[in-house]
Amino acid sequence: MNSFLLQINNLEVNFDTRAGTVQALRGVSLSIAPGETLAIVGESGSGKSVTAQAIMGLIDVPGRISGGDILWEGQPLTAAKVGARHILGKEVTMVFQNPMTSLNPLMTVGAQISEVIELHLGFSRQAARKRAVELLSLVGISGPERRLNQYPHELSGGMRQRVMIAMGIACEPKLLIADEPTTALDVTIQAQILELLAELRETIGLAIILITHDLGIVAGLCDRVAVMYAGQIVETGSVYDIFESPSHPYTQGLIRSTPQLDVKDERLVSISGTPPGLLDPPSGCAFLPRCPAGDGGCDKPQSLKAFGAGAVACCKAGIDAWKEAV
Amino acid sequence: MLQFILRRLFQGVLVVFGVSATVFVVTRLAGDPVSLMLPLSATEAQRIAFAQQIGLDQPIAAQFMRFLGDIVTLDFGNSLWQRRPAIDVVFERLPNTMLLIAAGLGSAVILSIPLGAIAALRPGGLVDRLTMSIGLLGLAMPQFWIGLIAILIFAVQLKWLPTSGMGTVAHIVLPALTLSLTPLARFTMMVRAAMIDELNKQYVKTARAKGLGLPRILRVHTLRNILVPFLSISGWELISTLSGYTVVVETVFAWPGLGLTAVQAIQRGDLFLMQAIVFVIAILIVIIGIVLDILSKAVDPRIELN
Numbered sequence: 039m040n041s042f043l044l045q046i047n048n049l050e051v052n053f054d055t056r057a058g059t060v061q062a063l064r065g066v067s068l069s070i071a072p073g074e075t076l077a078i079v080g081e082s083g084s085g086k087s088v089t090a091q092a093i094m095g096l097i098d099v100p101g102r103i104s105g106g107d108i109l110w111e112g113q114p115l116t117a118a119k120v121g122a123r124h125i126l127g128k129e130v131t132m133v134f135q136n137p138m139t140s141l142n143p144l145m146t147v148g149a150q151i152s153e154v155i156e157l158h159l160g161f162s163r164q165a166a167r168k169r170a171v172e173l174l175s176l177v178g179i180s181g182p183e184r185r186l187n188q189y190p191h192e193l194s195g196g197m198r199q200r201v202m203i204a205m206g207i208a209c210e211p212k213l214l215i216a217d218e219p220t221t222a223l224d225v226t227i228q229a230q231i232l233e234l235l236a237e238l239r240e241t242i243g244l245a246i247i248l249i250t251h252d253l254g255i256v257a258g259l260c261d262r263v264a265v266m267y268a269g270q271i272v273e274t275g276s277v278y279d280i281f282e283s284p285s286h287p288y289t290q291g292l293i294r295s296t297p298q299l300d301v302k303d304e305r306l307v308s309i310s311g312t313p314p315g316l317l318d319p320p321s322g323c324a325f326l327p328r329c330p331a332g333d334g335g336c337d338k339p340q341s342l343k344a345f346g347a348g349a350v351a352c353c354k355a356g357i358d359a360w361k362e363a364v
Numbered sequence: 365m366l367q368f369i370l371r372r373l374f375q376g377v378l379v380v381f382g383v384s385a386t387v388f389v390v391t392r393l394a395g396d397p398v399s400l401m402l403p404l405s406a407t408e409a410q411r412i413a414f415a416q417q418i419g420l421d422q423p424i425a426a427q428f429m430r431f432l433g434d435i436v437t438l439d440f441g442n443s444l445w446q447r448r449p450a451i452d453v454v455f456e457r458l459p460n461t462m463l464l465i466a467a468g469l470g471s472a473v474i475l476s477i478p479l480g481a482i483a484a485l486r487p488g489g490l491v492d493r494l495t496m497s498i499g500l501l502g503l504a505m506p507q508f509w510i511g512l513i514a515i516l517i518f519a520v521q522l523k524w525l526p527t528s529g530m531g532t533v534a535h536i537v538l539p540a541l542t543l544s545l546t547p548l549a550r551f552t553m554m555v556r557a558a559m560i561d562e563l564n565k566q567y568v569k570t571a572r573a574k575g576l577g578l579p580r581i582l583r584v585h586t587l588r589n590i591l592v593p594f595l596s597i598s599g600w601e602l603i604s605t606l607s608g609y610t611v612v613v614e615t616v617f618a619w620p621g622l623g624l625t626a627v628q629a630i631q632r633g634d635l636f637l638m639q640a641i642v643f644v645i646a647i648l649i650v651i652i653g654i655v656l657d658i659l660s661k662a663v664d665p666r667i668e669l670n
């Protein structure tokens with residue numbers, strides 16, 4: 039028995055498309071401890087959402103989990119479908135990117151929240167509605183009794199995301215996965231939603247996996263970071279280490295291409311080129327074509343190895359790859 | 365809401381007025397009503413007397429005004445064939461048609477939803493291909509033919525069911541079955557397509573992530589979302605059934621409803637009965653339209669009634 043809530047080992051997800059097999063996840067391993075906040079960052083198409091969907095059992099045809107396993111408190115999550123049900127939606131929940139489409143347009147907010155409470159906690163309809171009112175005020179929605187009978191289209195985007203979060207924490211989960219929860223929202227609303235997540239983490243001791251493009255919000259909210267590139271995790275480490283001394287050339291590039299307000303006279307780098315196609319990914323380092331430090335030695339498969347306090351998948355981990363490129 | 369109903373009723377009155385005017389004009393254009401309605405052997409004196417009796421000697425405008433006045437009081441004159449008020453004949457036959465439609469369309473509605481939903485779960489799967497093939501077959505066969513085949517098999521060969529008429533529960537089985545096949549095929553295909561659409565939507569992912577099982581997601585989440593399009597296609601189907609399909613099916617099975625009566629009225633040149641039937645159906649169609657709009661609004665609060 040170990041102390042991790044969730045552990046993913048060597049997860050592989052393929053999508054069988056007409057053009058061929060898209061290898062969306064190519065051996066992803068990560069773990070999260072109770073109460074911890076983990077950020078998953080990486081550019082578009084790197085596999086962040088697929089990772090979240092795999093955890094939640096949402097990989098559909100043409101996709102399939104073709105290798106590896108997902109353990110919840112040491113037990114396989116995908117194996118026993120019926121057994122997994124009171125874990126999914128109760129102990130692990132998910133908030134999606136687009137609050138405009140994530141709620142059922144023809145069900146009241148109250149019905150959509152109560153539904154999970156009735157299902158997982160066996161509450162009566164009335165008790166569930168009472169709990170829904172509490173939840174709505176907990177996520178900062180005013181006049182919760184009135185909101186209960188409203189439909190999603192009567193709510194703003196920020197409010198809908200709050201409703202999604204209320205639904206997500208309804209059964210006091212141990213882990214909340216938020217896939218770009220603020221991307222679709224205005225900047226001011228974004229900040230409020232992130233603040234709410236930070237608050238909930240303290241009040242109910244929630245572990246959070248936050249998927250994002252935005253390194254700015256990672257620094258403020260998260261304990262640990264996993265950086266994804268082309269279906270693999272290329273570096274993990276504490277937020278401090280990742281920002282102060284990134285060890286993988288891709289992470290270094292990511293951080294040095296993000297403007298930071300508190301650093302004066304900083305020259306930004308830009309990572310030119312695009313990630314490899316996942317139909318036929320290279321067997322060696324996927325970052326090689328874009329890496330300023332790459333050479334012949336990088337043709338070999340790169341696997342995540344302990345480096346410093348974290349882990350890095352790069353045979354030249356720790357070198358300053360962008361020194362020349364600036 | 366009240367304002368909406370009032371406005372729709374007003375529109376309905378206009379529609380019914382338009383229908384009445386059309387009926388009036390068409391029946392008079394179609395030939396001389398007197399020779400249509402009287403037997404060939406009628407004498408000239410009888411013809412003139414008859415024309416006076418029903419007001420055909422008046423100028424056309426006066427005739428139309430009188431016609432309008434009469435229909436407001438539901439007075440369509442006496443059916444020539446039945447020798448009693450035409451509207452009475454309509455109201456006597458209407459419930460039989462309603463019963464047939466309720467049985468036929470009702471079973472189509474009830475069956476199509478689970479069939480379409482199951483087909484949608486695995487598009488291209490066995491159930492899907494089976495329902496689709498049967499559905500296409502149902503759409504390809506004209507109803508009179510389905511009816512005749514059904515009579516041949518179940519009534520003539522197997523002798524399980526009566527061939528025609530009305531009376532026992534067994535009598536309604538074949539006509540209702542015949543009436544239901546085409547709508548059943550149409551409904552099932554619609555439910556299937558709409559369900560496939562809905563199941564791919566993001567809110568279904570949310571529902572799954574909540575740990576809800578597929579049966580509940582279908583029953584509670586997606587069904588509600590296909591209800592509005594389903595309501596509107598079943599409304600159309602109801603209207604086509606009322607104004608068309610029943611004529612064929614009732615004739616094939618000698619089912620004494622409004623459709624059969626319409627055929628009989630035409631055969632007998634019973635102009636007044638014909639007018640009464642057309643008028644009542646027009647009113648029913650207007651009412652169906654209003655009820656459908658209100659039901660859709662009840663299902664989907666985003667719909668604006670106007």
Ligand SMILES: Nc1ncnc2c1ncn2[C@@H]1O[C@H](COP(=O)(O)OP(=O)(O)OP(=O)(O)O)[C@@H](O)[C@H]1O
Binds near residue numbers: 053062081089
């Ligand atoms: N249904 C699908 N069919 C085929 N390929 C898919 C499917 N879903 C995802 N993929 C592929 O999986 C890869 C990873 O996608 P994913 O959605 O996880 O990216 P992401 O990191 O979340 O990107 P973004 O930041 O744009 O959300 C992509 O290359 C994508 O093309």
Ligand code: SF4
Binds near residue numbers: 287288327351353
């Ligand atoms: S393995 Fe080589 S190419 Fe890949 S990131 Fe490291 S240095 Fe660059």
Ligand SMILES: [Mg+2]
Binds near residue numbers: 086087088217
């Ligand atoms: Mg994504």
